[in-house]
Structure formats: structure tokens, C-alpha cells
Amino acid sequence: MFEQTTDKNWSLLDKQVLETEYDIVRIRQLIRSHAKGIQMGIVDQTRITTAVSELLRNMYNYANGGEVQIETGPVEGKMALIITCSDHGPGIENLEMAMSDGYTTGMGLGYGLPGAKRLVDKFEIETQKDKGTTVRLIKWR
Amino acid sequence: MNTDLQEKRIPIIKIRDFLIVSIQVDMHDRLAIKLQSQILEEIAKTGAKGVLIDISVLEMVDSFIGRMLSGMATMASIMDAAVVIVGMQxxxxxxxxxxxxxxxxxxxALNMEKGMEMLEKRMRDQQVEDF
Structure with a gap:
């Protein structure tokens, strides 16, 4: 999974479980502090925190929660923060549609995935019907 | 869970014709929805003509909170009150x-003072129209 950007040299900073609405707030604050921790600039801290918040809400609304892994390490030779969100939800039926602006199945405004993608440097997604969805966000420092 | 919501209650202060709300916490979704309806109830109760919402402490506004803020502005305008978001980072x-x-x-508006000026100007303009 995600072969191009999986690197053994990444170090795990944190691993969190998303179950409740409060976890959305708690985990996005954690992301912010890790972004700060690797000396990311204030705008990029805000971008990655906001992108993760969008994904967490998707996971909470559509998949009953999931897991978030926070790592740091080199991506294409540059230091990055790598956030991997995975759930065991229904999967995304039409990925192309879900990635287009304004598309929503009803619970949101449809900014979640395409918005999150615009806020990070690399965005990877894998989804399988009835198995779940994994999204990886990469933001260079 | 209930106590947590109560702990994080966001105060709404009325000064003259305006309501002043300062969001000092990272809001979870339900708290944002609750704040939206509290402000609208407060407009109905007090007849306030404007609402100043200070978000200078907020380090992040995602699509949910953004939607809550713009939805509230629309609802407030139906109730003849203007909403000004103040101090966005x-x-x-x-x-x-x-x-x-x-x-x-x-x-x-950049800050509370400018936001207040905006609302006052809006009220003056409206009075001229009414006249």
C-alpha cells in the first residue's frame, strides 16, 4: 500500500484512535503540536491541521471512526510530516466523484476530500468497498 | 459528556444593540451547532441588531466551523441582525x-473596534433609509 511513499526511515510520533466527536478535536490538536514540533511554519501547521480535521470528520460520519498514525521522515529527500488515516467503513463507491469539489452524499458540503488534498503536498487514497478507506497526507516541513 | 458541554459554554454578552461572542476554545461540532442556536435565540430575545464574533484565538477553521459561521450570518440577517467575524488569523x-x-x-473585520464601527455604520445607514 502506498508504495512510492512508504519509507522505513520514518519514525512514528503518535498513534491515535478516533471514536467520538471529542477525538476529532483532540487529534487535530495533536497534529498541530507535532507539526510545531518539527518546526513547520504557522501556515503549514494550519493547513495540515485543517486537512486532518476534514478527514477525521469523514471517518467519524461515514465509517464510525478509525485510526490515525502520525509519522515524520524524508519524502523525496525532504523532511515531512506524514499522517495516515484508516477506517474500516463502507469504502468510497465513486472515488472520482468524492474527489471533486462540491460533491457530497448528504452529510457535508463536499469540501472534505478535495479541500484536504489542496492543503497538503501529497495526497494518497486507497479505498475498497466494505473494507474501508486509507488516506495518507504528506506535508513537507 | 453533558458536564463537558456545560464546561465549554461560550458566553454571549450584550452591549447596547450588539451581541459580543468570543470563541476561546477549539469547538467540537456539537458545540459549534449549539453556539449557533444560542446566538440566534439571543438575537430573538434581545432584538440585537448586530453580532460580533471574535475568532482571534481560533487556530483553525475547517469546513464545518466555516459553514456554521456563514449559516449563522444568513439566519441572523433574516432576523435583521448583521454578523461580523472579527480577528481571523x-x-x-x-x-x-x-x-x-x-x-x-x-x-x-480586523479587530473588535473595526467590527463595532462597521455595525454602527450599518445601523446609521438603516436609520437614514427608514427616515
Whole structure:
């Protein structure tokens, strides 16, 4: 999974479980502090925190929660923060549609995935019907 | 859970014709929805003509909170009250635009004082029209 950007040299900073609405707030604050921790600039801290918040809400609304892994390490030779969100939800039926602006199945405004993608440097997604969805966000420092 | 919601209650202060709300916590979704209805109830109760919402402490506004703010502005305008969002951090503004979120009907001001001036000017203009 995600072969191009999986690197053994990444170090795990944190691993969190998303179950409740409060976890959305708690985990996005954690992301912010890790972004700060690797000396990311204030705008990029805000971008990655906001992108993760969008994904967490998707996971909470559509998949009953999931897991978030926070790592740091080199991506294409540059230091990055790598956030991997995975759930065991229904999967995304039409990925192309879900990635287009304004598309929503009803619970949101449809900014979640395409918005999150615009806020990070690399965005990877894998989804399988009835198995779940994994999204990886990469933001260079 | 209930106590947690009560702990994080966001105060709404009325000064003359205006309501002043300072959001000092990172809001979870239900708290944001609750704040929205509290402000609207307060407008109905007091007949306030304007609402100043200070978000200078907020380090992030995602699509949910953005939607809550613009929805509230629309609802308040139906109730003849204007909403001004005050003190948005530059990083938050940049991120909101990149996220692609439009916030129609939302007026913004750099700080509380400018926001108050905006609302006062709006009231004066309205009085002239009425006259």
C-alpha cells in the first residue's frame, strides 16, 4: 500500500484512535503540536491541521471512526510530516466523484476530500468497498 | 459528556444593540451547532441588531466551523441582525481560501473596534433609509 511513499526511515510520533466527536478535536490538536514540533511554519501547521480535521470528520460520519498514525521522515529527500488515516467503513463507491469539489452524499458540503488534498503536498487514497478507506497526507516541513 | 458541554459554554454578552461572542476554545461540532442556536435565540430575545464574533484565538477553521459561521450570518440577517467575524488569523484565512470554502454573507473585520464601527455604520445607514 502506498508504495512510492512508504519509507522505513520514518519514525512514528503518535498513534491515535478516533471514536467520538471529542477525538476529532483532540487529534487535530495533536497534529498541530507535532507539526510545531518539527518546526513547520504557522501556515503549514494550519493547513495540515485543517486537512486532518476534514478527514477525521469523514471517518467519524461515514465509517464510525478509525485510526490515525502520525509519522515524520524524508519524502523525496525532504523532511515531512506524514499522517495516515484508516477506517474500516463502507469504502468510497465513486472515488472520482468524492474527489471533486462540491460533491457530497448528504452529510457535508463536499469540501472534505478535495479541500484536504489542496492543503497538503501529497495526497494518497486507497479505498475498497466494505473494507474501508486509507488516506495518507504528506506535508513537507 | 453533558458536564463537558456545560464546561465549554461560550458566553454571549450584550452591549447596547450588539451581541459580543468570543470563541476561546477549539469547538467540537456539537458545540459549534449549539453556539449557533444560542446566538440566534439571543438575537430573538434581545432584538440585537448586530453580532460580533471574535475568532482571534481560533487556530483553525475547517469546513464545518466555516459553514456554521456563514449559516449563522444568513439566519441572523433574516432576523435583521448583521454578523461580523472579527480577528481571523492570517494562516486561518489562507487555509479557508485554499480549502475552497465560500462564506457568503459573512462580513469580516480586523479587530473588535473595526467590527463595532462597521455595525454602527450599518445601523446609521438603516436609520437614514427608514427616515
Amino acid at each position: 492570517p494562516a486561518v484565512a489562507i487555509t479557508l481560501v485554499e480549502l475552497g470554502l465560500d462564506m457568503p454573507g459573512v462580513d469580516t
